[in-house]
Every structure is written in C-alpha cells, then in structure tokens.
Amino acid sequence: EVQLVESGGGLVQPGRSMKLSCAASGFTFSNYGMAWVRQAPTKGLEWVATISYDGSSTYYRDSVKGRFTISRDNAKSTLYLQMNSLRSEDTATYYCTRDPAAGSLLLVWYFDFWGPGTMVTVSS
Amino acid sequence: IQLTQSPSLLSASVGDRVTLSCKGSQNINNYLAWYQQKLGEAPKLLIYNTNSLQTGIPSRFSGSGSGTDYTLTISSLQPEDVATYFCYQYNNGLTFGSGTKLEIK
Numbered sequence: 001e002v003q004l005v006e007s008g009g010g011l012v013q014p015g016r017s018m019k020l021s022c023a024a025s026g027f028t029f030s031n032y033g034m035a036w037v038r039q040a041p042t043k044g045l046e047w048v049a050t051i052s053y054d055g056s057s058t059y060y061r062d063s064v065k066g067r068f069t070i071s072r073d074n075a076k077s078t079l080y081l082q083m084n085s086l087r088s089e090d091t092a093t094y095y096c097t098r099d100p101a102a103g104s105l106l107l108v109w110y111f112d113f114w115g116p117g118t119m120v121t122v123s124s
Numbered sequence: 125i126q127l128t129q130s131p132s133l134l135s136a137s138v139g140d141r142v143t144l145s146c147k148g149s150q151n152i153n154n155y156l157a158w159y160q161q162k163l164g165e166a167p168k169l170l171i172y173n174t175n176s177l178q179t180g181i182p183s184r185f186s187g188s189g190s191g192t193d194y195t196l197t198i199s200s201l202q203p204e205d206v207a208t209y210f211c212y213q214y215n216n217g218l219t220f221g222s223g224t225k226l227e228i229k
Binding site: 044045046047061095100108109110111112113114115116117 | 155157159165166167168169172178210212214218219220221222223
C-alpha cells in the first residue's frame with residue numbers, strides 16, 4: 001500500500017525558514033517523480049514544486065522560485081521541501097504527492113497518491 | 125490556464141445522476157483530472173486524462189469533455205460521495221479549479 005507521511009510543519013515567523021519531510025513507503029520511491037501541493041485554509045489547491053525520479057530536474061511555481069527548494073533522498077525514500085523567506089501567503093497545508101510516471105524523466109504532471117498533509121502557519 | 129467550476133454548491137438526492145462542470149480559459153487538450161476531497165482529508169484522484177478511471181474508483185464516476193469544456197458525472201449519487209470536487213489541468217501550467225461542494229438533499 002502506497003503511504004506518504006509528511007512532517008515538519010508548525011508555526012513560523014515571517015522571513016524565517018522551515019523544512020518539510022515526506023516519508024514514502026509501499027512503492028519503489030526512486031522510480032517516481034514527486035511533488036508538493038498546498039492548500040491555504042478554506043481555499044483551493046496550488047501546485048508548489050516537482051522533482052524528477054532521480055532529482056536531476058526540479059520545477060517550481062513562480063511565487064516560490066528562489067525561496068523554496070525541493071529535494072529527495074532515494075536511499076531514505078524521503079522527499080523534502082526547504083522553505084526560506086517565508087511569507088504569510090505561504091500559510092497552508094502542504095501535501096506530498098506522487099507523479100504516476102515511473103522510471104522516466106517524463107513526468108505526467110498529475111498526482112495519484114497524496115499524504116495527509118502538514119500545516120504550515122506563517123505568522124508573527 | 126484558469127479553470128472555472130460550476131456550480132460552486134450542488135445539492136442532490138441519493139440515487140440522482142449528478143454532473144459537475146469545469147471550463148478552461150484555453151484549450152486543455154484533454155489533460156484534465158478530477159479530485160475528490162472529503163472534509164479533513166487529502167484529495168483523492170478520481171479521473172485522469174479526461175476519462176480514465178483511477179484504479180479502485182467506483183464505476184459510477186466518469187469523465188468526459190474536450191477543448192475547454194469538461195464534465196465529471198456521478199451516475200447514481202451515494203451518501204459517501206459528499207465532498208468537494210476539484211478539476212485540475214496539466215496542459216499549460218498546472219492549475220486547479222476552485223471546487224464544487226456536493227451535498228445530499
């Protein structure tokens with residue numbers, strides 16, 4: 001059974017940093033692209049970043065470019081999101097998701113499995 | 125591409141055939157998915173590539189459409205289908221619709 005479990009969320013002041021982790025199990029993590037998607041309170045969903053199966057390619061939405069870094073450790077089956085210079089508008093639940101294209105740099109760009117999410121609140 | 129979902133709130137009876145709409149500001153070329161999000165849970169993939177049913181999803185869910193106009197249909201509404209439904213396009217950029225909240229009458 002595919003499982004994705006996020007951790008690392010919490011309350012952080014504007015301008016500070018936070019690192020999210022996502023522990024994956026139930027599938028061969030190193031074969032799949034992965035992504036982070038967020039949802040602000042009572043708002044819709046927003047793609048944040050994607051990384052290829054081997055970490056060689058990364059993609060970001062414009063509003064987080066230069067501030068957020070997506071990375072992965074395939075030996076640990078773990079996905080990360082390093083968030084710097086956080087803003088109030090980054091407040092959201094952050095979901096770890098899987099791109100279903102396996103074993104290829106060709107991502108399909110939708111998400112077949114999601115973790116339960118971790119809440120990030122940016123506030124002074 | 126911006127996505128507009130309608131209606132924003134839909135109330136229907138158990139057993140009803142329900143249709144949810146998603147319209148793109150540009151051609152989506154069938155790169156459209158539907159997600160179901162129940163209260164307090166993560167979204168779940170229902171449909172991808174307009175009309176492909178994700179493994180494990182009941183066959184009462186189906187998707188259709190082309191160009192800018194897409195539809196999610198539930199053939200016979202069940203109580204467990206109460207949720208918010210989001211469409212999502214991955215043809216040009218990556219964007220989600222604002223959602224349709226589905227309730228039981």
